[in-house]
Amino acid sequence: MDLHHLRAVAALSEQLHFGRAARALHISQPALSKQLKQLEDELGGALFVRGRSGVAPTALGRQLAEDARALLRDADQALARARRIARGEAGALRLGFGVATAALVARVVVRFRQRAPGVHVELQDMSTPAQLDALRSGALDLGFVRLPAPPDLASLEVVRDRLVAAAPRGRAAALEAAGPRALGEEPFVLLPRAVSVSFHDHVLRVCAHLGFRPRVAQEARDFATVLALVEAGIGVALLPASAMKGRAARVAPMRLPLPEAIFRVGAVWRRDQPNPAVATFRALVEAELARRPARGR
Structure with missing residues (x-):
């Protein structure tokens, strides 16, 4: 029958x-x-x-x-x-992301839900190593990780940024005159490693290139809180330049003349990705990038 x-x-x-x-x-x-x-x-x-x-x-x-x-x-x-x-109009889409792409992911998810309301979106805040493992095992459909990506995964650059030093206005002039190595004498506000392994380790690498290990006075779990603590005079911080926008009144950015300060983040997926919703989401990511100035990536 x-x-x-x-x-x-x-x-x-x-x-x-x-x-x-x-x-x-x-x-x-x-x-x-x-x-x-x-x-x-x-x-x-x-x-x-x-x-x-x-x-x-x-x-x-x-x-x-x-x-x-x-x-x-x-x-x-x-x-x-x-x-x-x-057709990518139903099912589930499992996304991984980190602190550097949270805002971008939120914007694209809003548009994706409008485009494919029948697809359930699962968001997971994960480190780059955890996302790479989850992508390979099939537990994630697409992630946002530090680049370069491993050669077995496809990628699209979505963020190109650099670390800058953030200092309270009252300390900025003296630090600017002394140079970036003087940051080693300042207390630091730092994003904990449990929040973002990649970002935390990047900060430590840049500090090592400047010749010091940061003295951590306070940890905070997001960039906004880190900046608020810097404004309050708790210490200095290394943050993405993009996170400093709109905070120039009370926090001064200091450029770090190091190639190691530059970092890139990309959307990454398996080359044999079987979930058709991934293609729809990627197209919306590309549309979002096209709306931004190239330097904002």
């Missing part, structure tokens, strides 16, 4: 005429008769009896027709859902 047999039973129980049922199914009348005979042989009983004006279902035929209609509705719904998933 398959869907063809069930459709034959449902059609004949509705039309009560072999010719009309065959036309409704877009098959020949002999083909319909053959399908019903196969099914009756399998079940061991008659489904319909012929009369002068058409056919009538037996008790077995009535029950099977009722069950067939319910099964066919379920099958049609399952097929429709599968087609929506294949």
Whole structure:
């Protein structure tokens, strides 16, 4: 028994005429008769009896027709859902991200939900190493990680930024005159490693290139809080230049003349990614990037 047999039973129980049922199914009348005979042989009983004006279902035929209609509705719904998933309009999209791309991801997710409201978006704040492992295992569909990405994964650069030193206005002039190595004499406000392994380690690498290890006075779990603590005079911090926008009144940025201060973040996915929703999301990421000045990436 398959869907063809069930459709034959449902059609004949509705039309009560072999010719009309065959036309409704877009098959020949002999083909319909053959399908019903196969099914009756399998079940061991008659489904319909012929009369002068058409056919009538037996008790077995009535029950099977009722069950067939319910099964066919379920099958049609399952097929429709599968087609929506294949078009990237349903299912789930599992995204990983970190602190550097949280705002970008939020903007793109809003547009993605408008484009594909049937897709459930799962967001996970994860470090770069954790995202790479999850992508390879299939636990994530797309992530936002520090570049360069491993060669087995495809990537698209979305952020190109650099670390700058943030200092309270009252200390900025003296630090600027002394140079970036003088930051080693200042207390630091730092994003903890538990929040972002990649960013935390990047700050430590830049400090090492400047010849010191930072003396941590306070940790904070996001850039806004780090800046607020710097404004309050708790210490200095190394932050992305993009995080300093709009804070120049009370916090002074100091450029770090090191190539190591530059960092890049990209959207990364498996080259054999089977989830069609990823292509839709990537297209929206590219559209978001096109709206921004190149230096903002």
